[in-house]
Amino acid sequence: MSDKNFKVFMLIKILVLLPIFYIAIYFENTFGKRFYTIILIFIVYMILGVIRRKLCNKYSTLFMSFFIDILLIFLLEYNSRFLINYFLHSFYIVIILEASLTLKRDRSSIVGIVAVLISLIKSIMLIYYKSNLANISEMAFFALVNILTLIVTNFAQYNKEEKEKKELLYKELLKAHKKLKEYSDRVEKLTIIEERNRIARDIHDTLGHKMTALIMQLEMSSYMIDENPKKAKQLIEEAKKQAREGLLSIRKVVETLRINDNLSQGIDFIKQMADEFSKKTGTDIKLKIKGNQIKIPSNINTVLYRIIQESLTNAVRHGKATKINIEIVFKENSVNFCIRDNGIGVDNIKEGYGLKGIRERVEHFNGKVKFESRGGFEVKGYLPIS
Numbered sequence: 547m548s549d550k551n552f553k554v555f556m557l558i559k560i561l562v563l564l565p566i567f568y569i570a571i572y573f574e575n576t577f578g579k580r581f582y583t584i585i586l587i588f589i590v591y592m593i594l595g596v597i598r599r600k601l602c603n604k605y606s607t608l609f610m611s612f613f614i615d616i617l618l619i620f621l622l623e624y625n626s627r628f629l630i631n632y633f634l635h636s637f638y639i640v641i642i643l644e645a646s647l648t649l650k651r652d653r654s655s656i657v658g659i660v661a662v663l664i665s666l667i668k669s670i671m672l673i674y675y676k677s678n679l680a681n682i683s684e685m686a687f688f689a690l691v692n693i694l695t696l697i698v699t700n701f702a703q704y705n706k707e708e709k710e711k712k713e714l715l716y717k718e719l720l721k722a723h724k725k726l727k728e729y730s731d732r733v734e735k736l737t738i739i740e741e742r743n744r745i746a747r748d749i750h751d752t753l754g755h756k757m758t759a760l761i762m763q764l765e766m767s768s769y770m771i772d773e774n775p776k777k778a779k780q781l782i783e784e785a786k787k788q789a790r791e792g793l794l795s796i797r798k799v800v801e802t803l804r805i806n807d808n809l810s811q812g813i814d815f816i817k818q819m820a821d822e823f824s825k826k827t828g829t830d831i832k833l834k835i836k837g838n839q840i841k842i843p844s845n846i847n848t849v850l851y852r853i854i855q856e857s858l859t860n861a862v863r864h865g866k867a868t869k870i871n872i873e874i875v876f877k878e879n880s881v882n883f884c885i886r887d888n889g890i891g892v893d894n895i896k897e898g899y900g901l902k903g904i905r906e907r908v909e910h911f912n913g914k915v916k917f918e919s920r921g922g923f924e925v926k927g928y929l930p931i932s
Contacts, residue, residue: 555647556596559640563592570633574626584625591618591637595644609649612657615641616664623668635688638665639695646699651707658696665692733845740910760788813839813874816851820858820872827862830869837876842931849907849929850874850883853915856900857885857925865889865923880913882928891919 567588574584598611619637626634638661645657669685767781817833824831854872861867867889875882895917897905908915908927915927 551647552599555644559595559644560592563637563640566633566636570626570631573633574631576627580625580627584622587618587621587625591615591622594618598648609653609657612641612645612649613660615644616657616661620664620667632688635665635668638662638692642692642695642699646703651700651703654703655696655700658699662689662692662696665689733843757788757792760785760792763788815847816854816872816874819851819855823858829858829862829867831858831872832870833872833874835874835876839876840931842881846881846911846929846931849911850881852907853883853904853925853927854885856904857887860900861885861887861889861923865891867922877928880928880930883926885925886922887924888922891922893919895919 571581571584574581576584594611594614598608616638619634619641622634622637623631641661642654642658645654645661648654649657666685666689669681669688672681673685763781763785767778767785770781771778813835820831820833823829858870861870865887867887869888871884871886873882873884873886895901897917901917904925905915908929911929913927913929915925918924918926
């Protein structure tokens with residue numbers, strides 16, 4: 547209970563108990579030592595309630611202070627001239643309520659049970675001295691009121707604790723979601739960096755090699771153009787071929803860099819790429835999508851796009867394929883892919899830059915991929931999405 551709520555509760559407690567105590571004293575009609583004893587006990591009980599939170603720094607001390615409250619109420623009843631003073635008897639209900647608002651459910655239940663049991667002492671004494679149906683009914687009524695109060699407060703505390711647990715769990719889930727989003731963003735950035743590093747390696751390994759060979763062929767042709775024009779012409783033709791291949795490599799790199807910003811479009815961009823590739827090469831490409839097209843992380847989209855792009859290029863360049871079937875299957879925890887062509891295939895599969903790149907990308911995300919050549923070439927595997 548917060549300080550503000552505690553002050554409100556204490557104000558209500560004072561406003562309720564003071565009139566009840568005044569009526570109890572009025573009916574007691576007592577004087578002298580017993581009168582001052584009752585007044586003193588009530589004052590101590592009220593003061594303890596007010597200063598309880600300041601004096602009881604430890605939770606265990608706070609817990610024990612309620613047993614002092616029960617003892618004080620019992621002493622009030624004990625000093626009453628009536629066997630049962632019903633006004634003083636109602637103070638037990640206040641103790642049960644205050645304990646439920648101040649203590650945890652297990653501790654407040656203990657306080658409530660003790661309060662109910664102590665409140666029954668006077669009733670049992672009454673039945674002992676004068677056993678009749680009226681007294682038994684009276685005891686049962688007051689016991690029922692106290693027990694009902696205890697059950698209601700316990701149930702209210704249970705609901706409150708469950709709500710607090712849910713709110714705490716919700717906050718933890720939000721925090722975990724935020725961390726997961728940050729991690730996903732970092733992975734995406736790393737994926738982009740890795741992709742750029744791969745492009746840099748490709749430029750160095752392929753384009754660099756072609757340009758070096760081109761320069762050497764042009765230099766040799768310049769030396770041989772007077773002595774052996776035929777050989778020089780042959781070298782120039784080879785240089786032109788190298789230059790064309792280099793230009794194609796540059797275009798491929800430029801195209802790769804251009805599409806990086808569009809990969810988040812996922813399947814739509816894969817369809818667009820397949821259509822453009824089909825128009826440029828005259829290849830019959832069929833794309834089949836199965837399952838519910840759930841939203842997948844952009845880094846998985848990137849990998850899937852690259853796999854299909856590389857497979858299409860290999861199918862036409864090396865396999866001389868005229869037909870290519872692409873199948874993408876969305877499952878609960880993964881996205882499966884299969885790219886099959888009708889090319890010439892190979893007897894012994896050797897993984898070059900392209901196939902190695904596919905394997906590295908898939909295995910980086912704990913996926914699986916395999917290459918098969920049976921009446922064409924097939925790239926088949928899956929990528930986890932959770």
